[in-house]
Amino acid sequence: MRTKIVAGNWKMNKNFHEGLELTSEINGMVNDEINGNVEVVLIPTFIHLNAISQLTQASSKVSTGAQNCHTETSGAYTGEISAAMIAAAGCKYCLAGHSERRLYNNETNAILAKKVDAILANNLMPIYCCGETLEERNAGKHFDIIGSQVKEGLFHLSNEQILKCVIAYEPVWAIGTGVTASTAQAQEVHAFIRNLLVEKYGNDIASQIRILYGGSVKPDNATELFSQPDIDGGLVGGAALQSRSFVDIVKGAC
Ligand code: PGA
Numbered sequence: 001m002r003t004k005i006v007a008g009n010w011k012m013n014k015n016f017h018e019g020l021e022l023t024s025e026i027n028g029m030v031n032d033e034i035n036g037n038v039e040v041v042l043i044p045t046f047i048h049l050n051a052i053s054q055l056t057q058a059s060s061k062v063s064t065g066a067q068n069c070h071t072e073t074s075g076a077y078t079g080e081i082s083a084a085m086i087a088a089a090g091c092k093y094c095l096a097g098h099s100e101r102r103l104y105n106n107e108t109n110a111i112l113a114k115k116v117d118a119i120l121a122n123n124l125m126p127i128y129c130c131g132e133t134l135e136e137r138n139a140g141k142h143f144d145i146i147g148s149q150v151k152e153g154l155f156h157l158s159n160e161q162i163l164k165c166v167i168a169y170e171p172v173w174a175i176g177t178g179v180t181a182s183t184a185q186a187q188e189v190h191a192f193i194r195n196l197l198v199e200k201y202g203n204d205i206a207s208q209i210r211i212l213y214g215g216s217v218k219p220d221n222a223t224e225l226f227s228q229p230d231i232d233g234g235l236v237g238g239a240a241l242q243s244r245s246f247v248d249i250v251k252g253a254c
Helices: 017-034 046-056 083-088 097-102 111-122 134-138 142-155 183-201 217-226 242-251
Strands: 003-009 038-043 062-066 091-094 126-131 166-169 211-214 233-236
Touching: 003 017, 003 111, 003 211, 003 242, 017 062, 017 242, 038 091, 046 062, 046 126, 046 217, 083 111, 091 111, 097 217, 111 126, 134 142, 142 166, 142 183, 166 183, 211 217, 217 233, 217 242, 233 242
Parallel strands: 003 038, 003 233, 038 062, 062 091, 091 126, 126 166, 166 211, 211 233
Antiparallel strands: none
């Protein structure tokens, strides 16, 4: 049985005070309302990670993650943040390859493979994002694109390392658009990704890896999405910025 994860990617939103307030609200609501076995992950901006990680220690179900990291552990990289710093801030997870970073920061699968290594080397768990654009889907290339993203970013890892990874399938056309992939479309891609894992790592390992769906997840579509056999929770953007909608999505995973 895979423990589901619902992660809130706050992106470049919330000031310090708002971030603390949202965290306290989510902690309280998860404590009062969530009985099922689910992991809740808050992914705020870097400079709030320390304080928010400390607040989440009050809850056994809630932990934190970072939105990105550098490939190196330290050095002359002005403006960058290392996985070692993120681990020291109390995080458990770190995103790698969110489509906004692939698009705006030119992150390639090869760079992301190095980021995944840095994340694992610092005892964090990567949430490795993949997903096709609308153009790629319309051209029927989505399986090729997702296959390359997964293989080139992750398949250099050992059995032990891949077991520490979480994968997030986020069709770019569904992110922030209000258009969610249909349950069947999402399940089809999740099953495809799990099959790639079976081919490379075998059934036993593939069946333990969590694959999250992201892209306009809302309280009213979460339950159906998360009940699919290969969908193990969600990576939530817009709806994670408000405690009620986020915790209602968490309920969909229970
Ligand atoms: P969204 O974002 O839920 O606002 O579509 C998801 C994401 O980018 O992770």
